[in-house]
Amino acid sequence: MTSFASIAAISLDLDDTLWPFGPAVIRAEQTLHEWLLAQAPRTSTLLTSPQVLGALRTKFEASRPDLSHNLRELRLGSIRMALEMSEEDPALAESAYDAFFAARQRVDFFEDAFPALEWLSARYPLVALSNGNASLKVTGGHHFFKAALNPESTGLAKPDAAIFRAAADAVGCRPEQMLHVGDDADLDIVGALAAGCHAAWLVRGDSVGGVDTAPAWTRGGSAPHLVVRDLYALCRAIDPACPVAKQMPAAAFA
Structure with a gap:
């Protein structure tokens, strides 16, 4: 059994790891919808619900694969598309995006997030990797x-091994000294393992994350070193006496 003695730093995913992603996006698209109806009223015929905005973003992304890593430009492009289709001024897109982005930042952290981050950050340098x-x-x-x-900051995205290596570089350690924690089986776990990092798969009890029902390791790939139900369990795996680790126990760190 490998001990945590070899771990020098921890990287963590954000969406569905520290907070639920779905509610934040729903709230942001609702805010954007209301902004557009108020500032560009002719969009009301096209934007019959906030969900239409998500569908337009998906359509725009399919037409611009070169922007796949640029979430700002993808959202801006879909807003311009809605404005142009409604014969409204496409110059309104920047202000509309600002309203969306501000709402996107209003997230509700899981109750284990701050206690666990406080405990972990006192012991390891932490990197957010999203x-x-x-x-x-x-x-x-x-x-x-x-x-x-x-x-946006690196030009890279998970599961590209290069972004995990960049995370290790950012805190001055080697990939094999980093533990990555995330909810997405392919983006987080397969990506981290391919980069040579340790990997902890976060599978929350309410199944909020991008949990794949048939992860890559069931198809012959490498399995994560650790599976946890919440961040308290991660802390317990590091130190069974951890005072914040008050919920479910972790699996063995192999």
Whole structure:
């Protein structure tokens, strides 16, 4: 059994790891919908519900695969599309995006997030590693982290091994000295393992994350070193006497 003695740093996913992603996006698209109806009223014929905005973003993304890692430009492009289709001024897109982005940053942290981050950050340098565009300086919690990486800042996205290696570089350790924690079986776990990192798969009891019912390791890939139900369990795996680890026990760190 490998001990945590070899771990020098921890990277953590954000969406569905520290907070539920779905409610934040629903709230942001509702805010954007209301903004557009108020500031560009002719969009009301097209935007019959906030869900239409999500469908337009998906359509725009399919037409611009070159922007797949640029969430800002994908959202801006879909807003311009809605404005142009409604014969409204596409120059309104920037202000509309600002309203969306501000609402996107209003997240509700899981109850285990801050206690676990406080305990972990006292023992390891932490790196936020996300494919999303949430800003920890706005959401809160940035003081726990030494660095924050995402596709906008690096031009890379999970599961590319290069972004995990960049996370290790950011805190001065080797990939094999880093433990990555995330909810997505393919993006987080397969990506981290391919980069040579240790990996902890977070499978919350309410199944909020991108949990794959047939993860890659069931198809012949490498399995995560650790599976936890919450961040308290991660802390318990590191130290069974951890005072914040008050919920479910972790699996063995293999």
